[in-house]
Amino acid sequence: MDEIIELLIEELRRLVSYRAQPIQLAKCTILFSILLGLKIVVEPDATDKKIVSQFAGRRLVKALKAELEGIEQPFRFFKSAKLASPEKLAEAFKILFGYEYGWESADRRRYRVMELLEHPIDVGTWRKVGGPECELLEHLAIHLIESRDEDSDVA
Helix, strand or coil, rough: CHHHHHHHHHHHHHHHHCEEEEEECCCCHHHHHHHHHHCCCCCCCHHHHHHCCCCHHHHCCCCHHHHHHHCCCCEEECCCEECCCCCHHHHHHHCCCCCCCCCCHHHHHHHHHHHHHHCCCCCHHHCCCCCHHHHHHHHHHHHHHHHHHHHHHHH
């Protein structure tokens, strides 16, 4: 499970850099699997790749936005006293993924999120592997996997 979370965090990091648009979302095989309720595939074969399309990407955008709105757990950065509410987290992820302020660069969106979450630091420190951005994305990754597990328990 830890490997899946690590790989999912990497997919989410790419989405921050390139914005979570349909074509980018469709390239994220683990996120694709989670949001569409499919078996998680780390290395898709050629048949799986044919399934991925702009249509599926648009469906993924809707599913990801719904998941962002469904975050229920607050978040605290490592070594921080401030607790971010689920509402602030949803807003932060929308900004990071370019659903809001999508015309801005990834670094400018990162600064907006740091301001929103009251966690101002250098953007290089923010985005480095293991940095605050990864902490934030790990929180989302865990939420996505737990949400999927809850859905499969119901089915």
